[in-house]
Amino acid sequence: MYPVNFDYHRASSVQEALTMMAENPDLKVIAGGHSLLPAMRLRLAQPPALLDVFGLEELRGIRREGDVFVVGAMTTHAQVLRSELPLFPEVAHEVGDPMVRNRGTIGGSLAHADPSADYPAAALALGVEFVIRGLGGERVVPADEMFVGMFESAVQPGELLTHIRIPATVQGCAYEKFKHPASHYAIAGVAVVRHADGQIRAAYTGAGEKAERLTLLEERLNAGQPAGEGLVDAGGLLGDRFASPEYRAHLVDVLAGRAAARV
Structure with a gap:
């Protein structure tokens, strides 16, 4: 399938891009295009005009x-x-x-x-x-x-x-991921970082409607405890034919344990 017709604009500076966006609110900004262009080809997105900022050296x-x-x-x-x-x-x-x-x-x-x-x-x-x-x-x-x-x-x-x-100054960091077999997007992914002050921050992606902090994991690790289980409530997670909410919650637990062991 082909996208619907659209106008194409290329910005020569950030200021020009912002001005063009203000003058034409219907402009859709495009960078690498790997998310927008497939959606346009399937006509899931039909912007009347694109503003290309990929070439802006600044x-x-x-x-x-x-x-x-x-x-x-x-x-x-x-x-x-x-x-x-x-x-x-x-x-x-x-x-x-x-x-x-x-x-x-x-x-x-x-x-x-x-x-x-x-x-x-x-x-x-x-x-x-x-x-x-x-x-x-x-x-x-x-x-x-x-x-x-x-x-x-x-x-x-x-x-x-x-x-x-x-x-720029962190003591250790790790990312663990269970990926979709075709798209390689995260069905679940967990990042753990030990910062310069020794405190740990952690977050997950893929399992919910947005990436979020793993506050329970942070509390446990900062208290010197193991990662453990039950880090997220399955009730708030996504479910599809690749993974149920309960399985995604299990994946977060497993991936968090692996990432925590590496920092």
């Missing part, structure tokens, strides 16, 4: 500023995979295949907020900050406020996620 690259890595939103998964970032390279290895990793972007994935994506769990466990820019200025959103719901992030209409700030 949104690319990884640099260290003191104890923080600043990552441009258009940095590809392949670039993340080859970087010295904590945890994210391990997670990037789990994203799609080489073709996807060479075109897809970290910012596009995080802003898209797919409930089965890998990066959101890592972002929550690391406690990253998201730099979001609109015509009215720039704001910084903590990871705990970024993922609002299924395919819904804190990025508002008329705004762009420009950079991600990632702590």
Whole structure:
């Protein structure tokens, strides 16, 4: 199937992109395109116009500023995979295949907020900050406020996620995943990070409508206890032909134990 006709625009700067978005609210921003284009081909999404920001150099690259890595939103998964970032390279290895990793972007994935994506769990466990820019200025959103719901992030209409700030000093980190056999998306995934102060943050993805913190796991590990079981309530999890809510809850327990053993 082919997508419906649409207009195509390419921004030459972030400021131009924001101006174009303000002038045409129907514009749909496209980065790597691995989420939007398949939906358009199936006509599940029918935007009248696309705004391509993939080529914006000001949104690319990884640099260290003191104890923080600043990552441009258009940095590809392949670039993340080859970087010295904590945890994210391990997670990037789990994203799609080489073709996807060479075109897809970290910012596009995080802003898209797919409930089965890998990066959101890592972002929550690391406690990253998201730099979001609109015509009215720039704001910084903590990871705990970024993922609002299924395919819904804190990025508002008329705004762009420009950079991600990632702590550079962590003592240990791990990501464990049980993946869908075809898409390789997470049926369940758990990220655990021991921060510079010794405190542990953890999060899961794939099992619910959005990635969330594993607060019970954090409490147990920070108290010197084993990960244990019953970390999430199956009543709030997703169910499909690949995994019931109860099985997803079991997977979270198992994956959390494996990840915790590696940090």
